[in-house]
Amino acid sequence: MSSSPMVVRVKQKRIAELISSGKRLDGRGLTDYREVKLEVGVIERAEGSARVRLGKTEVMVGTKIEVGQPFPDVPNQGVLTVNAELVPLASPTFEPGPPDENSIELARIVDRGIRESKAIELEKLCIEPGKKVFVVFIDIYVLNHDGNLIDASSIAALAALLNTKMFNYEVEGGEIKVKPGYTPLPIKNHPIAVTFAKINDKLIVDPWLEEEQVMETRLTITMDKDGKICAMQKGGHGYFTLQQILEAVKIAREKAEELRKLVVRG
Amino acid sequence: MPKRKTEKKKLNIPQKNPEKLIAKDDVRIDGRKLDELRPVKIEVGVLGNADGSAYIEQGKNKILAAVYGPKEVHPRHLALPDRALLRCRYHMAPFSVEERKSPAPSRREVELSKVIREALEPSVFVEYYPRTSIDIFIEVLQADGGTRCAAITVASLALADAGIPMRDLVVACAAGKVDGRLVVDLTDFEDKEGEADVPLALMPNLNAITLLQMDGGLTVDEFEKAVNLAIDGCRELYKFQKEALKSKYVAVKEAVEE
Numbered sequence: 001m002s003s004s005p006m007v008v009r010v011k012q013k014r015i016a017e018l019i020s021s022g023k024r025l026d027g028r029g030l031t032d033y034r035e036v037k038l039e040v041g042v043i044e045r046a047e048g049s050a051r052v053r054l055g056k057t058e059v060m061v062g063t064k065i066e067v068g069q070p071f072p073d074v075p076n077q078g079v080l081t082v083n084a085e086l087v088p089l090a091s092p093t094f095e096p097g098p099p100d101e102n103s104i105e106l107a108r109i110v111d112r113g114i115r116e117s118k119a120i121e122l123e124k125l126c127i128e129p130g131k132k133v134f135v136v137f138i139d140i141y142v143l144n145h146d147g148n149l150i151d152a153s154s155i156a157a158l159a160a161l162l163n164t165k166m167f168n169y170e171v172e173g174g175e176i177k178v179k180p181g182y183t184p185l186p187i188k189n190h191p192i193a194v195t196f197a198k199i200n201d202k203l204i205v206d207p208w209l210e211e212e213q214v215m216e217t218r219l220t221i222t223m224d225k226d227g228k229i230c231a232m233q234k235g236g237h238g239y240f241t242l243q244q245i246l247e248a249v250k251i252a253r254e255k256a257e258e259l260r261k262l263v264v265r266g
Numbered sequence: 267m268p269k270r271k272t273e274k275k276k277l278n279i280p281q282k283n284p285e286k287l288i289a290k291d292d293v294r295i296d297g298r299k300l301d302e303l304r305p306v307k308i309e310v311g312v313l314g315n316a317d318g319s320a321y322i323e324q325g326k327n328k329i330l331a332a333v334y335g336p337k338e339v340h341p342r343h344l345a346l347p348d349r350a351l352l353r354c355r356y357h358m359a360p361f362s363v364e365e366r367k368s369p370a371p372s373r374r375e376v377e378l379s380k381v382i383r384e385a386l387e388p389s390v391f392v393e394y395y396p397r398t399s400i401d402i403f404i405e406v407l408q409a410d411g412g413t414r415c416a417a418i419t420v421a422s423l424a425l426a427d428a429g430i431p432m433r434d435l436v437v438a439c440a441a442g443k444v445d446g447r448l449v450v451d452l453t454d455f456e457d458k459e460g461e462a463d464v465p466l467a468l469m470p471n472l473n474a475i476t477l478l479q480m481d482g483g484l485t486v487d488e489f490e491k492a493v494n495l496a497i498d499g500c501r502e503l504y505k506f507q508k509e510a511l512k513s514k515y516v517a518v519k520e521a522v523e524e
Contacts (some may be wrong), residue, residue, distance in 0.1 A: 083486035108373065108377050116482055224483070229486065229489050241475065249486055257445055
């Protein structure tokens with residue numbers, strides 16, 4: 001996803017110089033997010049949906065609920081599936097075809113946050129233990145790539161889940177009968193991912209595309225609503241020191257709190 | 267419908283579920299102490315065709331790594347003008363786990379290939395070999411938790427064995443929370459039944475952390491302790507790693523002198 005090495009070097013110098021003096025090319029402070037704009041319920045056909053704009057980065061998430069089989073090792077729990085599509089219209093570097101490692105990693109980071117924080121009460125999605133459960137599909141659709149897809153997707157996924165409605169039903173002789181009306185999907189935790197880039201040994205949050213192109217390495221920390229860490233992922237070809245990681249955790253805690261207020265209202 | 271396979275199913279789970287993962291006297295189900303690593307056996311230079319290779323046994327994990335390169339890149343358009351292209355394939359053998367795993371790469375394997383590559387890349391002087399590729403192949407022959415960490419430890423040795431200039435070896439170890447206690451080097455069962463898992467890779471002489479993942483639930487305080495526990499585990503493993511690399515050359519030296 002990087003541009004030519006020469007461009008990167010020139011850019012890197014400029015971006016790094018600015019960051020050393022506590023500034024960024026787009027005028028933000030080192031721990032400032034770009035403006036977050038959130039709309040929910042944007043796709044009527046989906047059970048839940050959200051569209052997030054993080055600066056110029058744009059991600060849409062739609063949820064679908066279907067009836068399926070549970071995993072044999074957890075027969076009384078619903079199933080959660082997260083998929084991410086880096087749609088070719090979102091960036092000149094995205095190509096059509098099966099998911100590559102970047103989209104798989106993106107989906108798995110978002111998945112881990114939701115799963116490990118036990119955001120969805122999967123026990124409540126069991127219809128008939130061992131036989132029938134609800135399957136929640138979370139599909140992340142990247143519409144415009146301007147950096148930090150992870151945080152944009154994590155916000156969009158949570159917002160879409162909170163927007164998700166399930167049809168009412170009753171079970172009659174093993175058959176599911178749809179009843180009128182809807183109930184919200186049972187959500188009990190609100191994981192938020194906060195992503196850092198390391199450039200010239202400095203940590204910045206919410207890297208945009210040009211910063212991503214020059215960053216040495218990346219760290220995503222997902223915090224749940226109680227301030228616990230529920231998932232983490234380092235990416236990129238560089239490294240962190242222990243001090244940097246602990247500093248990142250501290251910042252992530254505050255930032256997750258701020259972002260959560262935008263997503264979870266009331 | 268999505269595929270019905272979980273990571274859980276793909277890995278060994280003991281048949282009888284003990285009620286507690288940690289007994290009263292701080293003994294884990296396999297008899298280890300909380301901060302004790304599993305027995306480790308490492309060998310370097312185990313494959314004839316590869317430019318570098320190594321094998322590790324860590325508990326029940328058995329993992330082979332091979333390195334080919336630096337060599338011409340195929341396909342050519344992937345070549346980088348200013349450095350070597352480092353590629354990594356982490357793959358599990360179909361017979362490596364309780365229930366047969368399909369040999370096709372799973373989403374988990376694609377992700378692990380990526381994070382393992384990114385854990386090793388900081389150690390390699392890729393800028394010395396522009397327009398070439400260095401390919402790392404990792405085959406998990408038997409898995410019992412912590413395979414990504416053991417894979418990093420063994421792949422780093424295979425890179426060294428291939429004679430590729432490196433800043434440091436990379437060694438990896440996980441820490442986690444089991445039965446409310448922080449422990450090091452989790453088995454598959456401890457990982458699945460436990461509360462959290464933090465795999466970490468380290469360049470021990472540079473104090474650089476090159477892989478960090480986490481899943482589960484930890485407070486900030488617990489996380490800091492777990493990271494330190496994993497780092498201590500890495501430092502312990504590093505001794506075995508260094509020893510294994512040296513002993514290959516001792517063996518060569520002896521063979522020459524005979």
